Amino acid sequence: MDQDPTITNPEFYKVIFENERVRVLEYRDNPGDRTELHHHPDTLMITLSNFRRRLTVGEQMVEIEKPAYEAGWLPAQTHAGENIGTTGTHVMFVELK
Amino acid sequence: MDQDPTITNPEFYKVIFENERVRVLEYRDNPGDRTELHHHPDTLMITLSNFRRRLTVGEQMVEIEKPAYEAGWLPAQTHAGENIGTTGTHVMFVELK
Numbered sequence: 001m002d003q004d005p006t007i008t009n010p011e012f013y014k015v016i017f018e019n020e021r022v023r024v025l026e027y028r029d030n031p032g033d034r035t036e037l038h039h040h041p042d043t044l045m046i047t048l049s050n051f052r053r054r055l056t057v058g059e060q061m062v063e064i065e066k067p068a069y070e071a072g073w074l075p076a077q078t079h080a081g082e083n084i085g086t087t088g089t090h091v092m093f094v095e096l097k
Numbered sequence: 098m099d100q101d102p103t104i105t106n107p108e109f110y111k112v113i114f115e116n117e118r119v120r121v122l123e124y125r126d127n128p129g130d131r132t133e134l135h136h137h138p139d140t141l142m143i144t145l146s147n148f149r150r151r152l153t154v155g156e157q158m159v160e161i162e163k164p165a166y167e168a169g170w171l172p173a174q175t176h177a178g179e180n181i182g183t184t185g186t187h188v189m190f191v192e193l194k
Binding site for chain 1: 113114116118119121123139141143145166167168169170189191193
């Protein structure tokens with residue numbers, strides 16, 4: 001089942017814009033915060049802070065580290081995340097419909 | 098003719114990501130800076146700073162003021178802009194293909 005992150009973790013994910021082409025989620029967390037398993041459709045991600053996260057995708061765990069103001073493609077996937085850095089995470093997710 | 102802002106004002110607009118679905122432009126300027134007339138396709142705009150700008154769209158001039166971290170829809174249009182505020186402008190443009 002595809003879990004919408006605004007349902008599984010409304011404390012971290014806010015819908016800040018939506019029309020017939022896109023939905024935009026703003027994500028903010030603090031060090032140590034973890035998300036429940038959730039689903040992203042094909043999404044353009046823009047980082048607004050640097051961050052370090054551990055993602056659990058299926059059986060795999062991957063660690064990612066990103067600088068602020070980077071754009072990257074997140075192909076549709078289901079995962080859970082954990083902020084393993086020392087600073088909050090601030091990201092915009094532009095979901096394409 | 099449709100002028101690409103990365104051609105008309107490469108000092109302000111940088112392509113930071115592109116694939117078959119989107120092109121992402123990062124825009125940065127300083128107070129008083131002006132852009133040449135240029136064209137945007139349908140675009141999702143995310144503000145990373147507050148700003149105040151004067152836009153010239155055809156015969157019309159409009160002043161806009163935005164806070165940081167707002168997402169908004171820019172329907173395809175040709176315009177020129179001027180930073181009429183006291184701070185730099187920082188914006189991400191997610192152009193949809």
